[in-house]
Amino acid sequence: MAINVKVLARPVEDVSYVRATLKGMALTFRHLVDPHKVTVQYPEQRDELSPRWRGTHRMLTTEDGKAKCVACGLCPTVCPANCIKLVPGEDEQGNRYPLVFEIDEFRCIFCGYCQEVCPEEAIHVGRHYENSEYSREGFVYDLERLVSQTHAVCEMWDPTDPRGE
Amino acid sequence: MTDRKMITLTIEGRQVQVPEGTSMLEAARSAGVLIPHYCYHPGLPVAGVCRMCLVEVEKAPKLAPACATAVADGQVIHVHSDKAREARTGVLEMLLINHPLDCPICDQSGECELQDYTYAEGRKSSRYREAKRFNPVEDFGGDVLYVPNRCILCTRCVRFMDDVAHDPVLNVSERGDRAVIGKFEDQDLTHPWAGNVVDLCPVGALLSKDFLNKARSWDLDRAASICPNCSQGCNATLETRDNVVVRIRPRPNDEVNRYFLCDEGRLDYRWLNRRDRIEYPHVRRDHALAPVEWEIAVDAAAVALRGRQAFVLASPGLSNETLFLLARIRDRTGGRGAFRVRQGAEAPLPGVPDLALRADRAANGRGAELLGFSRSETPLEGLRNGDVLIVADEELAGIDPASVATAVARAASIIVVGTTLPAWASGAAVVLPVANMAEEDGTFTNLRGRVQRYLQAKQAPGLVRPAWSALGDLLTALGESALYFLPSDVFAALAAAVPAFAGLDYDRLGLVGVPVAGDGAATAAAGALVGAAP
Structure with a gap:
């Protein structure tokens, strides 16, 4: 039993593919000649990050290469995600320094409070987004890892517009 | 005290009545007003050197030091008036001239009075541009x-050593802005109570080497407790971090230890x-100890005890409830019990009557005596052939384990109720693991018969239970009615059964304790306020 399909009579100029194809190809050719580009040729090309970008952490060091951290305990206190582990100790000169300093970057919410609270300007969130690792454990950054990283760090505010206006 | 004339005055708009001769600072405290202060401490003589407690008194020409001025009738005192506040801000600015900005590495940070008052009423920024004074750590x-840079020269430590410890070792050396706390030549802070200067220091100038860089004060959990290390029963606060006790500090109690705690404690x-x-x-x-469920172990202990006499070797560090x-x-078994108290040198604190590190280095020897345990240097002598030996948290440290083992061999079987398993008791039939004093609530009776509560400070490991709970189950298994859900239930049963403890309960003990009946006529007002921290 045949299904009664009702075929509407439409004008040819309305249903023809020619018009639609031409319309589409016009757009394609316009993009071909127009220099307006959105695609970034990563990794050869990289976007500029905002000076306030908050990425994975970095620990700054003194001139002699030691971490600036004095293990005051403010960053684990202020951290809302509870991702910083700190055990204070003493070095050979009797200075207070962190025996253990670990940041779990998976747990981190990149709020930047740790950088803001740090009285020694030691811990910083970084202007950095390339964070692949081979294991989950690799995302727990220890002090050595935090010190050895070299990427730029967050400015916390835009130096050209410090009030955020 | 009662025959002293009472004086009525107004502090910050609040009327208070205090006895004649009270200082303004103490009067304000009774009105619930804190007058900021550094050199004043209720346990020390008044010095009046820090000038922090200056208050405005109506109709007086100048600000008055509240710690050193006695109240007068009808006085009106303003603590937070503009004049008083300006004076304090000025004092703070002067103190901060030479105080380093090293709060991040200072152990006192978080419990520092200079930090607190500077946040509250200090200047927002420093006007001092010169180099700060520097002296090396001593x-x-x-x-x-001693970290001289942080010192504000309140001289609390000097006064403690002079007037409370009666061992004048410290002094104020040099003068003017070079002044520091100094030691007399060839003398050290070796007095057995010298550690109190660390608590007395309002800033981070005097630090405990033991606690140095260990933890930040805001990370610590605190529990009201009793120092378990001698029979004096000093009130203390156990401070823990991540379930580890990291510090014991004194808790004020005028009837026992005032504001102090000895170094050994x-x-x-x-x-x-x-x-x-x-x-x-x-x-x-099968000749080896196997881990089992609590019910099985308790039943096994009840079976071991059936038809035999128990000999209880108790530790004098157990709570009244457990004992x-x-x-x-x-x-119940018609047995006997004994305990042994480790001995040490007695070390009194001369400035406080009846306060000493006692020779009995255990907290509850008195409680064990009151509960009918006999005190002995060789407690196992009373163990007879065929007895069941119950070892209650006693390791008999310092006694030759081999000789103990031969004495123990007389026992029919051994039940260990303890935190550890001593080598000489390794042949035990049943081992019931129990909490130590930091892991349970309980009470101790000090050598003057004062019953004092301590609270749980940390979690017990594994399947460990408080001893009162485990022993309650064992008693039930032996056929007695001993259904206890809380340590206060056990204490209520204790108060009902033992005349010395009659009428006492946890509510009456509060956190300052009450003497047992027939002991010391001076009964402290139950639930009296613990002296506020200085």
């Missing part, structure tokens, strides 16, 4: 480290953190 001997806390604990109940199966339940097991 080792004061004992447990004390404050440094001997590591045994509360022992790692060689037994964590699971064990029973002997009471042990005494009930002892009496």
Whole structure:
């Protein structure tokens, strides 16, 4: 039993593919000649990050290469995600320094409070987004890892517009 | 006290009545007003050197130091008036001239009075541009480290050593802005109570070497407790971090230790953190101890006790509640009990009457005596052939284990109720693991018969239970009615059964304790306010 399909009579100029194809190809050719580009040729090309970008952490060091951290305990206190582990100790000169300093970057919410609270300007969130690792454990950054990283760090505010206006 | 004339005055708009001769600062405290202060401490003589407690008194020409001025009738005192506040801001600015900005590495940070008052009423920024004074850190001997840069010269430490410890070792050396706390030549802070200067110091100038860089004060959990290290029963606060006791500090109690705690008491806390604990109940199966459920172990202990007399070797460091339940097991089986107290040198604090590090280095020897345990240097002598030996948290440290083992061999079987399993008791039939004093609530009776509560400070490991709970189950298994859900239930049963403890309960004990009946006529007002921290 045949299904009664009702075929509407439409004008040819309305249903023809020619018009639609031409319309589409016009757009394609316009993009071909127009220099307006959105695609970034990563990794050869990289976007500029905002000076306030908050990425994975970095620990700054003194001139002699030691971490600036004095293990005051403010960053684990202020951290809302509870991702910083700190055990204070003493070095050979009797200075207070962190025996253990670990940041779990998976747990981190990149709020930047740790950088803001740090009285020694030691811990910083970084202007950095390339964070692949081979294991989950690799995302727990220890002090050595935090010190050895070299990427730029967050400015916390835009130096050209410090009030955020 | 009662015959003293009462004086009425107004502090910050609040009327207070205090006895004649009270200082303004104490009067304000009774009105609930804190007058900021550094050099004043209720346990020390008044010095009046820090000028922080200046208050405005109506109709007086100048600001008055509240710590050193006695109140007068009808006085109107303003603590937070503009004039008084300006004076304090000025004092703080002067103190901060030479105080380093090293709060991040200072151990006092978070519990520092200079930090607190500077946040509250200090200047927002410094006007001082010159270089700060610098002096190197000095080792004061004992447990004390002196950081002169942080010192504000309140002289609390000097007055403590002079007037309370009666061992004048400290002084104020040099003058003017060069002044520092100094030690007399060839003398060290070796007095057995010298560690108190660390608590007395309002800033981070005097530090405990033991606690140095260990933890930040805001990370610590605190529990009201009793120092478990001698029979004096000093009130203390156990401070823990991540379930580890890291510090013991004194808790004020005018009837026992005032504001002080001896060095031995404050440094001997590591045994509360022992790692060689037994964590699971064990029973002997095929010549070896096997871990089992609590019910099985308790039933095995009840079977071992059936038809035999118990000999209870109790530790004098157990709570009254635990000792009471042990005494009930002892009496039910017609057995005996003994305990041994480790001895040490007695070290009094001369400035406070009846306060000393006692020769009995255990907290509850008195409680054990009151509950009918006999005190002996060789407690196992009373063990007779065929008795069941109940070892209650006693390791008999310092006695030759081999000789103990031969004495123990007389026992028909051994039940260990303890935190650890001593080598000489390794042949035990049943092992019931129990909490140590930091892991349970309970009471101790000090050598003057004062019953004082302590609260749980940390979690017990494994399947460990408080001893009162485990022994309550054992008594039930032996056929007695001993259904206890809380340590206060056990204490209520203790108060009902033992005349010395009659009428006492946890509510009456409060956190300052009450003497047992027939002991010391001076009964402290129950639930009296603990002296606020200075």
